[in-house]
Amino acid sequence: MxxxxxxxxxxxxxxxxxxxxxxxxxxxxxxxxxxxxxxxxxxxxxxxxxxxxxxxxxxxxxxxxxxxxxxxxxxxxxxxxxxxxxxxxxxxxxxxxxxxxxxxxxxxxxxxxxxxxxxxxxxxxxxxxxxxxxxxNNTYALAISKKNNAEYHLRTLSDVAALAKMDPAAVTICVENEFASRDDGLPGMEKAYGMSIPASNIRKMDAGIIYTQVSKSNSCLLGEVFTTDGRIKAMNLDVLVDDKHFFPNYxxxxxxxxxxxxxxxxxxxxxxxxxxxxxxxxxxxxxxxxxxxxxxxxxxxxxxxxxxxxxxxx
The missing domain is CATH 3.40.190.10 (Periplasmic binding protein-like II)
Incomplete structure (x- = not known):
């Protein structure tokens, strides 16, 4: 238009x-x-x-x-x-x-x-x-490609926190600028799950690019997604369970x-x-x-x- x-x-x-x-x-x-x-x-x-x-x-x-x-x-x-x-x-x-x-x-x-x-x-x-x-309810989530998840077997955000402690270099994440700074986004999630992702492993980009990067590229193991997004199924992604119920209702x-x-x-x-x-x-x-x-x-x-x-x- x-x-x-x-x-x-x-x-x-x-x-x-x-x-x-x-x-x-x-x-x-x-x-x-x-x-x-x-x-x-x-x-x-x-x-x-x-x-x-x-x-x-x-x-x-x-x-x-x-x-x-x-x-x-x-x-x-x-x-x-x-x-x-x-x-x-x-x-x-x-x-x-x-x-x-x-x-x-x-x-x-x-x-x-x-x-x-x-x-x-x-x-x-x-x-x-x-x-x-x-x-x-369009709430936040993290997703991983099924191909990569065949190696890591991640199911929940607590699994991500455990991986980040065991192998910090493995956890790379693509997020939007807004999610990277919001209390109900990445900073709050890291605090709630006791995870610390190195700043060098956090890549900021437009939302549309995140899905492609996670599904077709190795530049990001994980990506910020929204639970109502139609690309989750189309791009063969696994959505990780927010097992501590951190993300609010949207x-x-x-x-x-x-x-x-x-x-x-x-x-x-x-x-x-x-x-x-x-x-x-x-x-x-x-x-x-x-x-x-x-x-x-x-x-x-x-x-x-x-x-x-x-x-x-x-």
Missing amino acids: VLLWVTLAGCGLKSGSPMVDDVVPGSVGRGQPLDGASLTVTSKNFSENIVLGQMIGLVFKAAGAEVLDRTNLPGSISAREAIIKGGADAMYEYTGTAWITYLGHAKPIANPLMQWEAVRDEDRKNGVTWLPQSTL NAAPVVHTATFDKYPEIADLLDPVSRRLTTEVAQQLNAKVDVDGEDPHEVAKDWLIAEGFIKKG
Whole structure:
């Protein structure tokens, strides 16, 4: 999708492109409750979140709104700030990211529902409204190629810690910059498992490259992956069990700029049915269409919404 740069009077410079899809209500959006609304959707810059952001935009469009697409913003903070400040109206966010990275809590809440409730309640002060979460849990994991694992026989992260102590040179790991510095990422994992990976053995790179490096190269024994990623199966990787349950729950839920939600409370009725259908397995399938088959995230989102009956072609 082409990214346009549009100057809006009184709003400064905003990135985005209008959604021009000819879609109409299916099981959601009947009566077009957003007729006359102008809404902006956003997302982070990885496939799953882009697909989820596109879903919100398409549902809004079918419900009658004019929609500006500002998905694919770099990192987590850009999209977060857009929601807080009103530069965007809605996106899918992850409960663990909000609780730890945005709200500053060191210890996650193990129960997924209690985690969501705590985030919902605390984030109100920031002008962010959390709608009910999905069971889609995009949490962190480490993976190894089945070929390499035939030699090392790793099953859990505790096995990795044991290998790192016995043979520090063997444990090389590819990670994203963000994971390398987050409390709920590599530093916290090393502390929780009592493992110490030499800095020279940690290689930072874009997420998409990690899967290739782990599956087809010997430059990284292990790689940071996400549990909903479709490339895990496609690239023949073994995901290691987080046997100490270190990684938080990262359930995806719609978040809405509170002033927008106060004006259009119908948004909850539009997005709740969609969230109820989003599972980890569904995410793996949709992500594989983008990251393995090379399909466009917008079309993947649209095809799924139509197949589920949420919207229809106009």
